[in-house]
Amino acid sequence: MEKPSTLWDRSRQAVVAEIVDTALKLFAEQGYEATTMAQVATSAGVSQRSLFRYFGTKEDLVCGDQDALGDLLVATVEAQPPEVSTWDALRAGFTTILTASNHTPQRVLEISTLIFENPPLRSRYFEKRLRWQRALAPVVEKRMGIESGEIPDARAMGVIATVFACVDTASELWVRHGGKADAFELYEQALAAVRG
Amino acid sequence: MEKPSTLWDRSRQAVVAEIVDTALKLFAEQGYEATTMAQVATSAGVSQRSLFRYFGTKEDLVCGDQDALGDLLVATVEAQPPEVSTWDALRAGFTTILTASNHTPQRVLEISTLIFENPPLRSRYFEKRLRWQRALAPVVEKRMGIESGEIPDARAMGVIATVFACVDTASELWVRHGGKADAFELYEQALAAVRG
DNA sequence: GACAGGTTGGCAGTGACTGCCACTCTGGCG
């Protein structure tokens, strides 16, 4: 699955990217909720019906490409050597995600702000996060030497949820500082206060 | 505001309660998403328009009465004496909330299951939770001896977010155990794994 | 040049939710 990259796939990618661009521009100009899907469709030059085929929901216009990041996160954590602590393994996962983003820092801030300021988007984002947490459970359990049952273990889930909580805290404060603060620093502060 | 309790208010309360009852019954029978607001309205004997006046959204039929709990949470945490640690103060807050619920354990489980199994409900719940976190920020900052600025402090927010994360973890596992596990025990396990 | 498979567009419908207006029902006031 590394290099199928038919011409067709690439042009499709281009279409998707252009739609996202137009949508983000409209959202920035008029706000997320004031922009209708019909507007995005005509602005991007596709039919409304096709727009919904590319992006199942309005939120996916903003949060759509985060699914892939989840897999990357899990894979990275899983790939950490056993002598790395659970906390460090999880941090490594998030570090990888951040650096792997194919957007400019400018755009990351723009998208993050959009997400943090619009409840529906925020909700959507939380859901994806939740799926990531569930996917991480078995990995972290193994690392902590816990047998994986059908229902996850409270200790493993607690650690995972805490790391996500601190990441979110850092992200939110980073956005509220207009991107001028160091997100890593904020994360370290939050986690230190928790574990200290 | 303790005892206005006009007859009018009480009858209104009764109407609200009955609507919620019918709605929960329908949700249990056919599922949340398969039940339409029109159905709830006719089943409860009110017009659709009035239903939307009582409950602004479909989700509020389930999550509606949680707003009051937030205030109680903040008040309880604020009322803890200064020698109580931040962690214990927050736990006290949640303990109060749990015992203050005016539902039978049966119904708490029913509602919780509903929330955890339906993404839109879950999202709504997370949003309320988020407001609670924001409201707690100044209280916890004072308790930790941090000056409250316009933007919350990463350490305080990290601690708050972590406690919420562990509470959520415990709740979710409690629901997934069908209410048969001790939610408190789960919370303690999760938090111990984090702070240990 | 016909044909199969996948892609697109239009169209009509559903369901949550809102604004508007007319009706009703209540509690005072002369």
Place this chain on the structure above:
DNA sequence: CGCCAGAGTGGCAGTCACTGCCAACCTGTC
């Protein structure tokens, strides 16, 4: 007792996200 202001209610039409259905189209193949 009739009247009136204010609040609660119902119905109606409209918006918007989203879906199913069907016809048109485009692309590569024999």
